[in-house]
Structure formats: C-alpha cells, structure tokens
Amino acid sequence: EIVLTQSPGTLSLSPGERATLSCRASQSVSSQLAWYQQKPGQAPRLLIYDASSRATGTPDRFSGSGSGTDFTLTISRLEAEDFAVYFCQQYDNSHATFGQGTKVEIK
Amino acid sequence: EVQLVESGGGLVQPGGSLRISCAASGITFNMYAMAWVRQAPGKGLEWVTTITGSGGSTYYADSVQGRFTVSRDNFVDTLYLQMNSLGAEDTAVYYCAKVPPNVYYWYMDVWGKGTTVTVSS
Numbered sequence: 759e760i761v762l763t764q765s766p767g768t769l770s771l772s773p774g775e776r777a778t779l780s781c782r783a784s785q786s787v788s789s790q791l792a793w794y795q796q797k798p799g800q801a802p803r804l805l806i807y808d809a810s811s812r813a814t815g816t817p818d819r820f821s822g823s824g825s826g827t828d829f830t831l832t833i834s835r836l837e838a839e840d841f842a843v844y845f846c847q848q849y850d851n852s853h854a855t856f857g858q859g860t861k862v863e864i865k
Numbered sequence: 866e867v868q869l870v871e872s873g874g875g876l877v878q879p880g881g882s883l884r885i886s887c888a889a890s891g892i893t894f895n896m897y898a899m900a901w902v903r904q905a906p907g908k909g910l911e912w913v914t915t916i917t918g919s920g921g922s923t924y925y926a927d928s929v930q931g932r933f934t935v936s937r938d939n940f941v942d943t944l945y946l947q948m949n950s951l952g953a954e955d956t957a958v959y960y961c962a963k964v965p966p967n968v969y970y971w972y973m974d975v976w977g978k979g980t981t982v983t984v985s986s
Contacts, residue, residue: 794910796910801960801976801979802976804975807965807974847910847912849970849971849972850970852915852970853912853924854900854915854970856909856910856912858909
C-alpha cells in the first residue's frame with residue numbers, strides 16, 4: 759500500500775497569506791495525485807488532479823506541483839472560504855490511498 | 866448538473882449487514898466508474914471500492930475485501946454497497962463518488978453528500 763504523509767498537520771495563517779501544503783508518497787506515484795478540499799459537514803471537493811491540473815471551478819489561486827514522491831498544493835492568497843481541511847490522494851494503482859489531511863485554520 | 870444521492874445508512878448491530886445505495890442523475894451513468902469512500906468520525910478519507918462502468922470489474926480495499934460487495938444497476942442509474950460482517954471499525958460516513966472518464970485508475974470528481982453507517986449494539 760502506498761502511504762501518503764501530509765505536512766504540516768495544521769497550518770495557522772491569516773487571510774491574504776500564502777499557504778504551502780506538502781504530500782509525500784512512500785513510493786513514486788508519477789503524477790497520479792489529486793487534492794481535495796473538505797469543509798465541516800460537507801463532502802470533499804476535487805481541486806487538483808494529475809498533480810497540477812485544476813478541476814473545473816477551482817480558482818486559479820490554487821496550484822499543484824510535484825511528481826514522483828513529493829507534491830505541493832499552494833494557495834497563493836488565502837480567502838475566507840479557503841479555511842478547510844485538504845487531503846491528497848494517489849491513484850497510481852488500483853488501491854487508491856489518501857493522506858491524513860492538513861487543516862488550514864485562521865490565525 | 867450531476868447529482869449523487871446516497872441512502873440506506875443507519876444503525877446496525879456488530880456482525881450485521883446493511884445495503885446502501887447511491888442514485889445518480891445528470892450523467893450517462895454506465896459510462897463512468899463509480900467509487901465508495903468512507904470517513905470515520907473525526908478521521909480522514911478511506912477509499913473502499915470501485916466498480917467499472919459496465920460493472921464487469923470491481924476493486925476493494927483490503928479492509929473490506931470479502932465482506933463488502935459493490936454492484937450497480939445501469940438501468941436505474943444506481944450504485945450499491947452490500948456490507949456484511951460489520952464491525953465498529955466500519956462506522957463512518959459513506960460517500961458515493963464518480964470517477965472521471967478515460968482514467969486508468971481513479972480519482973473522484975463528483976461526490977454525494979454521504980450516508981452515515983453506525984455499527985453499535
């Protein structure tokens with residue numbers, strides 16, 4: 759099983775600041791990585807797929823980068839609606855796995 | 866607009882069974898693989914199973930292999946998850962999710978709101 763480790767666990771930032779979230783895979787997943795946003799009481803929402811492609815409706819302040827084992831989700835300038843939990847997910851094989859999540863909270 | 870609506874969750878005793886459903890609308894259902902993903906209270910996301918558009922192939926997480934069965938009825942645009950031998954570790958919100966077309970393996974681009982399964986005596 760491919761293990762995804764997200765860091766940090768919690769990111770405390772103010773609106774307007776830049777957020778950098780990390781996802782590290784235990785083995786290479788090529789570019790087969792997605793990012794999701796989840797707000798309390800809601801279902802996850804796809805933000806990024808194929809490591810760097812924005813899903814329909816994803817604002818351009820969200821960007822994804824990386825390949826192999828190291829990936830980054832960057833939010834260029836945080837807006838109020840961006841405070842949420844973010845999960846990465848690999849789909850390099852038939853057994854998809856998720857990271858444990860990074861919570862972006864208001865400082 | 867694509868909509869996925871889960872139903873059938875509830876309270877079940879340990880060792881019991883439950884079948885949950887997901888009704889799809891706004892898509893040509895048989896063209897898409899579908900997945901179930903669960904989230905235990907206060908925890909992260911766990912992929913459970915995927916079924917191809919035709920229903921001909923299914924894939925399961927090790928944690929549910931042999932206990933859960935995914936199926937679909939493409940005539941009524943509905944996805945199912947039959948869960949047997951349930952334990953407390955299966956308590957979670959179960960999300961139905963659509964897989965994009967033409968992908969080799971799956972990420973999920975549309976999610977339902979989820980249905981809650983609680984395993985407790």
